[in-house]
Amino acid sequence: MIAPDWRLQALPGVGERSVQRLHRLNIYTLADLLLHLPIRYEDRTRLRRIADLSAGERALVEGAIAWSEVAQGRRRRLLCRISDGSGQLDLVFFNYPPKTAERLQRGLWLRCFGEVRAGYGSLQMVHPEYKRVKPGDTDRLSEALTPVYRSTDGLHQKKLRSLVDVALELFAQHGQDHLDGSMLPESGWPGLLEAFQQIHRPSPETDTQALLEGRHPAVQRVAYEELLAHHLTLRRYRLNLHAAATAPVLDGGEGLAGQLRDTLPFELTAAQLRVDSEVAADMAQPSPMLRLLQGDVGSGKTVIAALACARAIGSGYQAAVMAPTELLAEQHWRTLSSWLIPLEVELAWLSGSASTAQRRSAMQSLAAGRAGVAIGTHALFQEAVEFFRLGLVVIDEQHRFGVNQRLALKEKAGSVEPHQLSMTATPIPRTLAMTIYADLDVSLLDERPPGRGEVKTVAVSSARRDEVIERIRGALLEGRQAYWVCTLVEASEELDAQAAEETAEELARELDECTIGLIHGRMAAAEKERAMAQFAAGEIELLVATTVIEVGVDVANASLMIIDNAERLGLAQLHQLRGRVGRGSSASSCVLMYHGPLSAVSRQRLEVMRETTDGFVIAERDLQIRGPGEFLGSRQTGDLGLKVADLSRDKALLDTVQRVAGRLLTEQPDVVEALIERWIGEAQRYGQV
Incomplete structure (x- = not known):
């Protein structure tokens, strides 16, 4: 560089x-x-009079040593008092080389820098930096402020x-x-x-607070170029992929997709029809589809994935649907099976919990081409899994997968590049998405399916737990179902949150006339699946769960959710959990039960949840409160690896980043190469085909 x-x-x-x-x-x-x-x-550009010092500040002073002595006691220390004529300052050294006491003799003129503290009868500096100078010698004063960096052991x-x-x-x-x-x-x-x-x-006159907060033009200049370089990397990747990679033309499956639409128990929304058309057009091209489907909770993303799978199968190819958790993968398995098996489509289930026999059978079916759709977790991209003719990859909650994992699945298509549909239920503000996902086309499901009930959200203190219990009792007696979400599986003194097992036992005693089930991440997959099946069938009335139910759980009769210790969760997670209710026609409620006192951030989050159910409004507020976080997944912490730029703080720069990137790619490819090399270096292998 x-x-x-x-x-x-x-x-x-x-x-x-x-x-x-x-x-x-x-x-x-x-x-x-x-x-x-x-x-x-630190300001070492000017000397301060000792008389003007205050405890708590860091300052540069100088003076003559009035006296120096080694004090014995619980901790041996060297004491040294200097004076500049305006006042006196004590220097204290606890661990010092033996010759230090010999060097710091009376009459020696010292220049010192350190933190001023209140001492016994006078101000003091403990272990200041110091050097011997001549009185009145200001030639060696620094002309600039002195930076202090984050460091590590052994690196001063x-x-x-x-x-x-x-x-x-x-x-x-x-x-x-x-x-x-x-x-x-x-x-x-x-x-x-x-x-x-x-x-x-x-x-010395620089606004250092603006520098540290990233508002100063110097930091903004660096952040802007960094954002531009990363955006260019993604845009160039997309251009190279379209120029070099060949994807299968999947335009022969409209008949099967039409059959699926005709057999669905609901009508597609206008937004679903629009996005389905966009996906179909992409898949009919010889260049690979790279599309991100954003849809708020309950907006109907799964049916878009199913229609895409039908087009791939009808064109003589296979599809792979990958989810980050067993629970979400199982939900996709149940849903897609109910839609596709009646159309004589064979599905293969691959997950870490599948038995050896199940896994072997699924892999044989995929390799032979009998199975049209593979559904699973990260087990899909294990080396032993082979596809007969992979043409489409669907990645749900794509921000939870790293680049290497996504590439591993794509490589199973052999010489062709499979079409890729990524889905996320975590809404991403538009400008942010266009910048960070510059290698993807973005589709938006911004319409809820008709017939869905409204969800009312309230926040209550844990001191009103008894009232909440009675509210659950009333809902269950009316024939409805409910969730009680705990944040931990086991009790923890540090977090002081009730464990899911303990909560289930307590609720079973308090609601002894009701059927209560339990599900958490440490249960065996078969146990989780059995509990979810019983809940879906209405055999369990109240499901006590950890946040494993955040995505992939769809029970229309569940109309009440209690989120215990709601203050411990972020906005995105709270919104995802709330999305498990309101999936039927009944009015639903979400109770955010908090344990006070609330921090300012926690209070903000709960207020946002009470004010709106719009995921995109929540996403914008989440950005304001805590920055991009889980919107970006590994793109923030891995692929992007931003060092200076902050995607929340610097979002005002993103429009210019997009405009200038387009201009550079067209007019100055040499500058594009230089910027990518400067900022990305070795990491640009992700941007190459």
Whole structure:
């Protein structure tokens, strides 16, 4: 990025041990050094009078040693008092080399930097940085604020500052600014070198709070280029894929898709018809479909996946449907079986819980081409699984899978590139989706199926638990069903949350006339499936569960949900859980039972849940409260690996990122290559075909 030899080992004084320590900070190149931003700044540009100091501040002072002595006691320490004529300051050293006491003699003039603390009768600095100077010698004062970096054992601030200085110097000599002013969102922004200099060596008058919060133009300039480079990587991947990869043309399955539509027990919404048409058009092309289907909870994404599978099967190909959890995969298995088996489509079930005989039978059926659809968890991309003719991959809750997992499943199609439909029930704000999922076309299911009841949400304190129990009793006596969601499986002193098993036992005593079931992630798959089947059949009236029921559970008669310890969950998870009720025609309720006192963030979350059931409004508020988080999954923490940019803070830059990316791809491919190499480096293998 910045020099002919960008390896850390090329720096003077950097050996293998230093390299290992830098790696612990995710610093692998000189570029990474520049992107390792300070966590605070210290002002060593001016001397302070001792008389003007206050406890709690960090300051640079100097003065003559008035006296020095070694004090004995519980902890041996060296005490040294300096004076600058305006006041006195004590220096305290607990662990010090033996010769330090000999060097710090009366009359010596010292310059010291450290945190000022209240001492016994005077202010003090404990273990300050110090050096011997001549009185009145200000030539050696720093001209810029001194950065303090996140560090690790054995890697001192002085060493880090020195390495960053070298990186800045090399960038000044060899680096290149690839973006002119017309490509930046704001006029007057600094060039890239100047931006790095302002970040790492700011002048004393700089607004350091703006730097640390990422609002300063210097940080915004760096963040913008980083976002642009990552966006370009995804856009180029898409272009390369369409140019180089050949996908099967799946245009022969309209008959089977029509049969499926005719046998469905409901009419498709206008939104479902629109998205189905978009998917069908993609699958009829010789270039691979890369489509992200966003749909709020209960919007009917599964039927879109089923219609896509029908088109693949009707065209002589197979489809794979992959889900991140056993419970969600099982739900897809039950739903797709009920729709496709009557159409004489054979399905194969592959999951970690399947028996050896089941797995062998499913794999043989897939390899021979008898099974048209494979449904399962990560077991689908195990090496032993072979497809006869894979043409479509459907990935549900795609943000929970990493790039390597998705690629492994695609590679099972052999020489062709399968069409890919990714689905998510976690709404992603439009601008964010267009930037982060630039390699995907985005379809939106923004209409709920007709006949769904409204869900009313209330928040109540755990002190009103008895009232909640009576509310459940009333609902169950009316013939309805309910969920009680716990946040933990086992009791924990640290989190003070009731365990699911304990809650089930307590509720069984309090609601002894009702049938209560239990489901959690540590149960065997067969037990979970049996409990869910009993609940779906109405044999269980109240299901006590952990958050494993977050997705993939569809019981129309369940119209009441209690979420215990609701304050412990994020907005996205609360919204997903609430989506398990309101799936029938009856009015439904969600009770958020919290254990106070509430933090400010928890209070905000509960208020949002009470105000709206719109997943996209919730997503926007979630971004404001806590940033992108699980919207992006591994794209944030793995594929993207953003070092400076923050997708929530910097979302105002995203429109310009998209516009400039299109211009660069068309007009300046050499700049595209340089930006990707600078920011992505080795990771760009994900953007190659």
